[in-house]
Amino acid sequence: MISIGPFSVRLVAVFLAVLLAWAVARMVAKRLPDSPYKAASGMLLDAMFVGFVAARIGYIAQWWDEYAQSPMSMIFIGDQGFSWWVGVLAALAFVWWRTRSIRALRRPVLVGVTAGLLAWFAAGGVLDLLQRSAPPLPALTLATLDEKPVVLNSYTGRPVVLNLWASWCPPCRREMPVFEQAQVQYPDIAFVMVNQGESAQQARAFLETQGLQLKDVLLDPASQTMQAVASRGLPTTLFFDEHGRLVDTHLGELSMASLKHTVSRRFAPSQQIKTDKE
Structure with a gap:
């Protein structure tokens, strides 16, 4: 089982993807006039939070019958239940809405989100390959x-x-x-x-x-x-x-x-x- 200390390696991959997205948004924003990198990185973190919440709500909606039987399980995010495509769409929509009057921030934030998503998908592919080469069911x-x-x-x-x-x-x-x-x-x-x-x-x-x-x-x-x-x-x-x-x-x-x-x-x-x- 692939893990880093007590944490699932997939959870670590998500954290690193968010960190990369934040860094890329800051780097691109620094090249703009007045260098609004703090605003860009802050907006990206807000978008990630919105996406995270939306992904959880989307997953609960998808599996509503199961969660309705045990309502408290809705808040136990340790089950790793997220509809990531819902989260991505929500994050992009949030960025588009927040930058409607400050267009200069739209490009760095969207570039940051894109970099984070590409890193996350690449990490997922590598992990799937590693998992396929994992040892079979033990002969214990x-x-x-x-x-x-x-x-x-x-x-x-x-x-x-x-x-x-x-x-x-x-x-x-x-x-x-x-x-x-x-x-x-x-x-x-x-x-x-x-x-x-x-x-x-x-x-x-x-x-x-x-x-x-x-x-x-x-x-x-x-x-x-x-x-x-x-x-x-x-x-x-x-x-x-x-x-x-x-x-x-x-x-x-x-x-x-x-x-x-x-x-x-x-x-x-x-x-x-x-x-x-x-």
Whole structure:
């Protein structure tokens, strides 16, 4: 799993793209008469904020049914749910509106936005290439709650959503009902919940206390899986296709909307159609 410290590398890429956009807007504005670089860079940051908010609102609108079931999840931006095309359009519209009476600022701000977008798209392409070369589903021998051995890559043959969790982890606890619901809605996908660093008794007690009915719960008392996938924190969710290839990752809490979004993007439409009919 690609990360920088505790942060997802995609989040770092967004931050760097914004920083580049800010720097480019200032540089272009400095060449103008009276050098309005402070106004240009300030307007760009305002546009980015507007775009960020619009992207979140657009995503919530797209997945309204899921967010309506859990309204508080709308403010948990850690699920990384954003409709970026909505955000880009909102940011451009904001710049166009704000510069209607100060046309001199329009060019540097739009050039900055363009530079940031190009950097972000380029980083996304590089990350996708790196992800395709990531190691496959690990061949680790873990155990069920009944302490029977299971080889992790024995799930290969159908898509796998692998979640690393622990009962002491608050975001892990909050997202558990999402996986419980998802395993019913997507029966052709294996939702494998690998407990990290705890005993069978601890994991079982937590599941029973919470009333959770999860099908594929495995034990990894030595946290081998975290090491194998280079995870830096919990919860971590990894998406593997039917061939055991890593196709997406998520560090932090998942909402039902973000889980469904990733499934719709990364897994075969035939599996989704079958699920939708059910």
